[in-house]
Amino acid sequence: MKYSIVGSNKTTTREEKAAAYIFIACAALSIIAVVSITAYMIISGTPAIFKVGLVDILFSTVWQPTAGKFGILYIILTSIIGTFFAVLLAVPIGLLTAVALSELVNEKFKKVLKSAIEMLAGIPSVVYGLLGILIINPAMYALERSIYAGNPHHQMTGGANLIATILVLVIMILPTLVNVSETALETVPQHLRLSSLALGATKIQTIFKVVIPAAKNGIFSAIVLGVGRAIGEAMAILLVAGNAVKAPWPFNSVRFLTTAIVSEMGYSQGLHRQVLFTIGLVLFVFIMVINIILSRILKKGEEDD
Amino acid sequence: MTSITAKKTRISDNILLALIGICTFFSAALIVVIIVYVFSKGIPFFKFKDLISPQSALTNPNGLLGNIINTLYIILGTLLLACPIGIGGAIYLNEYAKNKKFVEAVSFATEVLSGIPSIIFGLFGMIFFGELLGFKYSILTGCFTLTLLILPIIIRSTQTALASVPESYREAARGLGATKWYMIHTVILPSCLPGILTGVILAMGRIIAESAALLFTAGSAYLMPRDFFSHFLESGGTLTIQLYIAMTNAQYGQAFVIGMILIVLIFLMNALAKWITKHFDVNTKE
Amino acid sequence: MSKISVQHLNLWYGEKHALKDTNLEIEENKITAFIGPSGCGKSTFLKTLNRMQDYVKGVRIEGLVSLDGEDIFGKGVDPTLLRKKVGMVFQQPNPFPMSVYDNVAYGPRIHGIKNKKKLDEIVEKSLKSAALYDEIKDRLHSSALGLSGGQQQRLCIARTLAVEPEVILLDEPTSALDPISTSKIEDLLMELKDKYTIVIVTHNMQQASRIADKTAFFLHGEIIEYGDTEKIFSFPEDKRTEDYITGRFG
Numbered sequence: 076m077k078y079s080i081v082g083s084n085k086t087t088t089r090e091e092k093a094a095a096y097i098f099i100a101c102a103a104l105s106i107i108a109v110v111s112i113t114a115y116m117i118i119s120g121t122p123a124i125f126k127v128g129l130v131d132i133l134f135s136t137v138w139q140p141t142a143g144k145f146g147i148l149y150i151i152l153t154s155i156i157g158t159f160f161a162v163l164l165a166v167p168i169g170l171l172t173a174v175a176l177s178e179l180v181n182e183k184f185k186k187v188l189k190s191a192i193e194m195l196a197g198i199p200s201v202v203y204g205l206l207g208i209l210i211i212n213p214a215m216y217a218l219e220r221s222i223y224a225g226n227p228h229h230q231m232t233g234g235a236n237l238i239a240t241i242l243v244l245v246i247m248i249l250p251t252l253v254n255v256s257e258t259a260l261e262t263v264p265q266h267l268r269l270s271s272l273a274l275g276a277t278k279i280q281t282i283f284k285v286v287i288p289a290a291k292n293g294i295f296s297a298i299v300l301g302v303g304r305a306i307g308e309a310m311a312i313l314l315v316a317g318n319a320v321k322a323p324w325p326f327n328s329v330r331f332l333t334t335a336i337v338s339e340m341g342y343s344q345g346l347h348r349q350v351l352f353t354i355g356l357v358l359f360v361f362i363m364v365i366n367i368i369l370s371r372i373l374k375k376g377e378e379d380d
Numbered sequence: 381m382t383s384i385t386a387k388k389t390r391i392s393d394n395i396l397l398a399l400i401g402i403c404t405f406f407s408a409a410l411i412v413v414i415i416v417y418v419f420s421k422g423i424p425f426f427k428f429k430d431l432i433s434p435q436s437a438l439t440n441p442n443g444l445l446g447n448i449i450n451t452l453y454i455i456l457g458t459l460l461l462a463c464p465i466g467i468g469g470a471i472y473l474n475e476y477a478k479n480k481k482f483v484e485a486v487s488f489a490t491e492v493l494s495g496i497p498s499i500i501f502g503l504f505g506m507i508f509f510g511e512l513l514g515f516k517y518s519i520l521t522g523c524f525t526l527t528l529l530i531l532p533i534i535i536r537s538t539q540t541a542l543a544s545v546p547e548s549y550r551e552a553a554r555g556l557g558a559t560k561w562y563m564i565h566t567v568i569l570p571s572c573l574p575g576i577l578t579g580v581i582l583a584m585g586r587i588i589a590e591s592a593a594l595l596f597t598a599g600s601a602y603l604m605p606r607d608f609f610s611h612f613l614e615s616g617g618t619l620t621i622q623l624y625i626a627m628t629n630a631q632y633g634q635a636f637v638i639g640m641i642l643i644v645l646i647f648l649m650n651a652l653a654k655w656i657t658k659h660f661d662v663n664t665k666e
Numbered sequence: 667m668s669k670i671s672v673q674h675l676n677l678w679y680g681e682k683h684a685l686k687d688t689n690l691e692i693e694e695n696k697i698t699a700f701i702g703p704s705g706c707g708k709s710t711f712l713k714t715l716n717r718m719q720d721y722v723k724g725v726r727i728e729g730l731v732s733l734d735g736e737d738i739f740g741k742g743v744d745p746t747l748l749r750k751k752v753g754m755v756f757q758q759p760n761p762f763p764m765s766v767y768d769n770v771a772y773g774p775r776i777h778g779i780k781n782k783k784k785l786d787e788i789v790e791k792s793l794k795s796a797a798l799y800d801e802i803k804d805r806l807h808s809s810a811l812g813l814s815g816g817q818q819q820r821l822c823i824a825r826t827l828a829v830e831p832e833v834i835l836l837d838e839p840t841s842a843l844d845p846i847s848t849s850k851i852e853d854l855l856m857e858l859k860d861k862y863t864i865v866i867v868t869h870n871m872q873q874a875s876r877i878a879d880k881t882a883f884f885l886h887g888e889i890i891e892y893g894d895t896e897k898i899f900s901f902p903e904d905k906r907t908e909d910y911i912t913g914r915f916g
Binding site for chain 1: 390392393396397399400401403404406407408410411412414415417418421464465466467468469470471472473476477482485486488489490491492493495496497498499500501503504507508528531532535559560561562564585588589590591592595596620623624627628632635636639642643646647649650654
């Protein structure tokens with residue numbers, strides 16, 4: 076029997092077309108989501124700026140919602156400084172662990188270690204928060220009492236201070252740093268290692284003088300991702316930080332951008348609530364800047380190859 | 381002529397090696413310390429009865445059944461929304477898309493989405509799904525919000541799975557005159573199902589662990605569903621949210637019990653994902 | 667006395683017997699070429715001479731390799747000192763992703779030279795010895811990856827020379843290069859042999875006959891014939907050698 080190759084089966088083509096349209100809609104949803112989130116963060120975050128005044132929000136340190144004072148400078152500084160020190164501590168630990176995983180340990184040990192890191196990444200933030208208030212805070216309190224014993228100018232925090240929070244953040248971002256750095260180290264071509272070894276370098280010299288420099292783009296993106304995770308973490312540090320709006324000194328109770336939102340969103344109203352959205356907008360701006368830096372690095376990495 | 385036997389001692393090498401050892405030990409020991417601590421504090425308070433009875437302020441303050449059911453609701457609802465969208469999006473990107481700009485834009489958006497912190501999703505979910513669309517504090521609002529949160533995971537794992545399907549399968553199907561969609565759902569999707577499944581399980585882990593995005597969307601209620609469907613429109617706190625509530629009320633016994641359950645669940649998810657990867661020979665680059 | 671002496675060397679990769687009872691004396695200040703079809707063991711043999719096989723998984727080695735009378739597998743041998751003395755150039759030009767200067771200075775630096783002036787001298791001298799200095803003296807501080815393939819390979823030779831080795835092993839160093847770059851490297855090796863002992867693996871028989879003083883023919887993990895290059899190419903003793911150099915297989 077002869078049949079034409081000109082399409083005749085109408086249901087098939089209709090189904091084909093429908094599938095294509097549905098899939099493109101699914102793909103477009105990511106874009107729509109990012110655009111709407113951006114739009115809504117701006118829409119809900121800007122009214123308070125006009126009502127209170129940009130300078131009075133961003134550059135004032137007085138946070139007294141009941142008195143109509145909404146200065147969030149300390150909150151912003153706390154987020155920046157807390158994130159900075161958390162990353163500063165976590166990067167060497169994470170990078171060296173990644174070095175062990177990628178360059179030194181055998182397959183069996185590597186499997187066990189990677190499972191451990193995976194578990195660390197999967198544990199809910201609230202569990203870290205729980206451990207923070209029950210292990211780290213008491214330890215900090217002991218330290219605080221021994222340092223500030225009899226000092227009338229220091230208000231005791233019970234150990235809920237900036238240092239405790241930084242320690243929790245270090246643990247939270249460690250898995251990200253380990254995983255991303257390890258991937259970066261593993262993509263370094265083997266011939267670079269071999270030619271370093273052939274010049275009489277030891278394994279350790281090869282790792283630190285050739286492998287790590289060659290993986291610097293990947294390691295840098297690990298750091299940027301770590302910054303993003305640290306600045307966006309809320310639930311793990313909410314109770315650990317002590318939640319007082321104060322200057323970010325090591326033994327002060329402090330409030331972060333994230334914890335400021337969570338701790339007051341439940342009961343705030345009117346202008347106070349709008350300011351919380353402004354804090355959300357500030358956080359969002361930080362995150363977008365981090366994302367843009369990250370995509371620059373990734374692009375640069377592609378060009379270098 | 382120099383000898384090759386004069387062994388040099390390299391102090392810097394030894395110091396660096398020691399540092400690597402210390403850091404690796406720290407990273408590995410952390411999880412052990414955490415698990416041991418949570419279990420040692422949780423086991424004395426663990427009662428099986430609490431898992432099968434709902435919380436009641438008067439008669440049964442530690443019941444977890446309501447929260448367990450809410451967790452299942454949120455997992456089910458979120459996956460029902462996110463899987464079709466994520467898998468469909470990935471299919472478009474890998475199998476259909478010809479416009480390079482569009483693909484780049486979607487990839488960038490997905491990248492951004494995976495970098496946005498939970499608390500921002502929580503705020504957005506609250507005002508967009510909760511207030512603007514009028515779903516209020518409800519499990520459904522929570523599901524919508526978490527859908528955005530896990531979408532990148534589903535898209536990426538599906539893309540990886542699709543990319544690992546040999547080109548020869550596609551050629552064979554095309555050679556037999558199969559149309560695109562027919563080829564995708566008969567040949568390609570079945571062969572990358574394990575890869576997609578691994579992504580879905582990892583996403584489930586994320587959902588179980590999530591708190592900041594749910595606190596202001598699904599809320600923290602612990603009541604039992606009165607009706608299967610209408611429960612989606614009621615507020616409901618997951619286990620993780622209940623842990624937070626218990627922690628703020630200084631009910632550490634219950635907090636550790638939930639922490640224990642969560643750690644076991646996360647462990648099972650990871651193990652299951654690994655088992656699938658190993659058993660079905662999935663190509664995962666993540 | 668020969669520079670390197672190899673006696674009853676056997677090597678296995680897992681189950682595979684890759685080198686079978688090989689014996690060879692490599693003479694000082696000569697160029698020795700290893701020829702043979704791919705998979706014959708010539709590269710494997712070369713990589714054993716500076717113990718780069720240490721980094722191959724599942725490798726097992728028996729036999730004696732001595733350098734200036736010292737057993738390179740012996741107790742108390744520091745492999746890094748061995749590799750400082752026996753340098754190696756690989757098939758693919760593989761400079762580090764850093765500047766030309768840092769590439770050449772890499773070896774001296776890891777061996778403890780920190781003095782800037784001393785390093786400058788070593789870099790200049792090594793680049794001159796590798797006949798590269800005049801071409802790139804204005805680009806010492808730009809990335810080595812910007813050089814042409816032939817320049818990159820000469821840079822790798824310069825990098826090896828900078829640690830002042832006594833033996834240089836080259837594993838098919840010109841197979842990825844064009845004819846002009848190839849002849850530049852061949853000329854360079856002819857000059858270098860006054861000061862160094864050179865061992866080169868090549869799949870190119872013309873190259874062996876052009877530059878080598880001694881040639882060894884490898885087949886299936888065995889050394890079939892070894893002797894003066896002229897003799898190997900003009901009057902091979904073994905039928906298999908004759909078949910190979912007349913192009914009957916390989």
